[in-house]
Amino acid sequence: MFKKLPGDEAQHLVSTTPDTAVVFRPAVVQTPAIVTLVIFAWRLLVGAVRLLWRHPIASAVVAVPGVIWTMYDWRAALIAVTAPVSVLIPWAFFERTSFNRWIGWRLLAWWRLVWVYRRHWQPVMIVSGLGRHVRGRDYLPRLIRIRCTFWADVLTVKMISGQSVKDWADRIDHLAHGFGATSCRVTVERSGRLRLTFPRCDPLAVPLPAVAIPAEASVGPIEIGKQEDGSPYRLKVHGTHVLIAGATGAGKGSFLWSAIRGLLPAMRAGLVQVWALDPKLMELSFGRAIFGDHYAADPAACADLLEAAVKIMQERAGRFAGVQRNHIPTTEDPFLLVLVDEVAFLTAYQSDKGLKVRISAALATLTTQGRAVGVGVMAALQDPRKEVMNIRNLFPDKIALRLDESEQVDMVLGDGARDRGALADLISPRPEQGAGVAYVRLESSPDPIRVRAAYVSDTDIRDMAALFTGDTTPIEMGDAA
Template identity: 80%
Template sequence: MFKKMPGDEAQHLVSTTPDTAVVFRPAVVRTPAFVTLVIFAWRFLAGLVRLLWRHPIASAVVAVPCVVAWLYGWRMSLVLIAAAVTVLALWCSVHRPSFLRLVGWRLLAFWRFVWVYRRHWQAVMVVSGLGRHLRGRDYLPHLVRVRCTSWADVVTVKMLHGQAVKDWADRIDHLAHGFEARSCRVSIARAGRLVLVFPRHDPLVTPLPAMPIPDEVSVGPVMVGAREDGSPWLLNVHGTHVLVAGATGAGKGSVIWSTIRGLLPAVRVGLVQIWALDPKRMELSFGRTLFGDRYAATPEQCADLLDAAVAVMQERADRFAGQQRSHTPTVEDPFVLVVVDEVAFLTAYQSDRALKQRISAALASLTTQGRAVGVGVMAALQDPRKDVLTIRNLFPDKIALRLDESEQVDMVLGDGARDRGALADHISPIPQQGAGVGYVRLEASPDPIRVRAAYVSDADIRAMAEAVAA
């Protein structure tokens, strides 16, 4: 009923000589030379078209001088090369950004594709365990594209069938060292394809001065620093809650004061109110005049201020019920931002159990019901463990500054954040290099973003307080 395949007869063979194994050699089907030549020609043409499509600038740099030399001689080719170099040098000196965008980064991408990634691709894939060797063949993920930016190489990869993102996220250290980069980050481009980001240098190594106070009145998003790609870091505080976690000296004050600085024009006209809880009595006390009577330092005062914020929230909820589903800041109903510095002292390390439960209940009410009525919470803490802050998951937007342990990264940013490249435990403890540097995970995206908050000095804070008082 079934066709007998070559080799099925081997089980019926009997050797009459002891100690002599039956050797079976399968039938070999020889491929005609014409078919082999057609296959190689097709692969060559497909690779050539792919090269021209993905790297047109680099291909033209190599092909045009060769064609000119073949048609008109090598002297004309040298003249053409000299003229092209002169024009490109003038272009680069006159308008460097357009030169880099249209020519520079593309040439660098081609060089990195050939000399770094294609050259070491097979070795890195096999040694790291991302490639497979089956039945004498190497199955490797496909290197699709390399794109260069001002600070990193963006590599697009097509995974093997059956691979998962976690297989790559677990090997970011292998990939980084294999391609001579400081780190590696993994994100999903689409089904079956990944984007690997290999930084070439750190654009956030230099501290940022305080951001200028905005001219326009707005409740956000506010500019609090810069992202790794050079774009401004805009933090949204209206309609969300923000958790800032970091060790001592990590720069939590930079995030808090940069946020307040960005909201200052709205505070002046009465569209925003900052309610400050400062149990440490050190960080927020510099700008106490900014908060007026909405400043609390002792645990009892903090509990009373939180209860007042809950009362405002509930009163607005009663008025807004059936009328509106989102909050628009007005002078009558301003956006209320409750800033809590060292929230762990109030929720975990407070000796008065009744007071601790009262504070935890108020914070839980604000983080679960305050967004729709214009009451937001920005909380900062050092220890992100669940028993320290039980409402940790009620903060949609999270910021992880320098942390002491690798496990704390996932506690703050969510499971798998460190595997995707959020190495908050590797941030430098030197203030000039690492203060204010962190990773942000927004509610709309699971991929961490590396940022640095601007440093707001004591003189800047005093100037802000004097400007509001005036």
């Protein structure tokens, strides 16, 4: 048993045996009061300087009326306060966009910083495991800056030394619920710094009408919808291959038809050819007049069309070898876009093994060799599993619409995409809210982008077919099919 000694006698004992039963009391060093006061005053001064440096406008708003009151009287201070307010209120009502850009979002960022993030930063970091409490001291990531947009709060955070991006990506649910947001996205800003995005609303909750047909012929990038930040979303089709995955009713047709709509002037000018494979006989058949002879629905016809595209690709490669490395669309060598709706029906679910081998070989050849010579593939499917689509890694750009399982997100967009905020499995199944909403991962960036493709209605497709064929009479659905 331990032996207890009265008073302060224990601190005068010296033990030379490691297994002694004597309890030692550590020495207590008393700091002079003047040193404590100096340290406190220094920290107070540094905090005040940091406050003025980081928030000069907010500090001036508080300090200027007080200085005027001290130097003059309360009437002058009241005028100094009411005069700017009388200007800001009409500005906020009649010029809301410019007011928000210069003042509104800054004030909101300051309020969110004080009331939400500074207030909850320490407990959220400790509970989520991103901070450490060691020997009575908290080691926390540093919140550097907050910026508010019309739809989200964007935080710049400096990580603790030794942390990795994966540590944060694995805890996006903790961060979202801790700060009262619906989701959180993690993006690397630079070494040691992250950008956290907390949405406050969903700017893509309302369906988008079809984008206007471009006035000039172009092979892209073509505008097909809107990004989450409000900017137009432009899809690159020339010089890449695109894989689109989504459950039934997720809106894959919005991407297919929006791409065709954006390429329509170039198709009329002879700079683009769109070849359509439609084994379901539903999606692309409605605009069959646009594709002409380059349309196939029967699996055998699909195999023939793909092999014809391979021959064109190989012929171009033979002519371009040693002459040019990049394809420039011309009327002699137009950009060839192969659209495949429900590609799994032609590969994984095809009962004819001979056709299955032909189609798989042609798709693999096009996706490995077609980019440089102006042959692109845009394929859509419902089930992204490897045994269903074993060449999905040959598509540089990938689009994930609403998916059934969380594991499918990484199958489509690559490892770690869901941890970075691509919550495709949580997209609303209601057509008016979730149809056409998707996460896009480009070859040039590992960070997913949330977008929504515009909805191209049956009437829009009829008008497109009439414009392409030069027929001004309305095209009936039966005629188009």
